[in-house]
Amino acid sequence: MPSEFLVRTVTGLEDLTAAEITEAGHRVVDVTKRQLVVEAAGPIVTRLADDLFAVHASVPDPGRTKAGLWQAVARLTAHLAPDSPISVTASFTGARNFSRYDIEDAVGARLGVPYFSRRHGAPPPPGTADLRVTLDGKAMWLGVRPHAVPLHRRAWRKATVVGSLHPPVAAAMARLADIRPGHVVFDPCCGAGTLLIEAKHLEPGASYRGDDIDPVAIRAARLNDPAIAWRTGAGKPDRILANPPWGVRLPVAEDLSKRWPEAGRLVAILGEGQRLDRRWTTVGEYPLSVAGRRVRIVVALIGK
Ligand SMILES: C[S@@+](CC[C@H](N)C(=O)[O-])C[C@H]1O[C@@H](n2cnc3c(N)ncnc32)[C@H](O)[C@@H]1O
Structure with missing residues (x-):
């Protein structure tokens, strides 16, 4: 080989x-x-x-x-x-x-x-x-290619929603979240569940909770991983992973993030002009290009 x-x-x-x-x-x-x-x-x-x-x-x-x-x-x-x-x-x-x-x-x-x-x-x-x-x-x-299908194609992915994340990008966000065994990890706009499912592959010892305003998204997420707690409140998460809709204009996006609970660390992927509310202090930013759009992964902590 x-x-x-x-x-x-x-x-x-x-x-x-x-x-x-x-x-x-x-x-x-x-x-x-x-x-x-x-x-x-x-x-x-x-x-x-x-x-x-x-x-x-x-x-x-x-x-x-x-x-x-x-x-x-x-x-x-x-x-x-x-x-x-x-x-x-x-x-x-x-x-x-x-x-x-x-x-x-x-x-x-x-x-x-x-x-x-x-x-x-x-x-x-x-x-x-x-x-x-x-x-x-x-x-x-x-x-x-030594294998039949591209690596980014995931066997778990049975359903997607509009705006579903490219799995390697979700895996990168999960890595930046520094998830430990026993952590509670919450995705407030989970779509078809890509972020939590990729995070679970990385750290199976944490517990994962997802929610979304759209019942179609929750159905897609359940198809992709029936074992994760979808359509559930956040509780007190240790980590938040978030992919809000990039098309949402401010101040709506800021209001959206205001409803997310406090957590030890938040990793979000944001579109141009989108930002988190003032509770969060950005500690890392990773600009990237996804489907021709310039977006960025933001790593943030509560307070200073
Ligand atoms: C970009 S998609 C998330 C895609 C997801 N990461 C995936 O890979 O499938 C954004 C999601 O946010 C949801 N959403 C929009 N506004 C919301 C709100 N106010 N509360 C919760 N979810 C919301 C949408 O229904 C949509 O599923």
């Missing part, structure tokens, strides 16, 4: 993902936008990463031109001989004279097996192996 991996993550979560992976005993050898290069000490288990690919090859980043791209692709794919149909997903940093689809088609054309282009938006058929190509300004990487 190859020991070098590309770990893909959400813009803004690179350092938190690197910390999670380092704590698990692996070596993070490079961090660029949305990507870590990791020397694995064994199987990598991560909840913060979007996905993970075993490195097949890397060559120096070819720069801007199409001619450079084609030469780099020839070297990158020289020893790759897939035995099943493939699709390719590519991404790059910086300005280029080619698109991601030009990269994908250049790689796909060289492999001698059926290739499904993503250029026209149709998903590849089941059973297609997905290759990942990234250009990070220093190197051009070719990786192969």
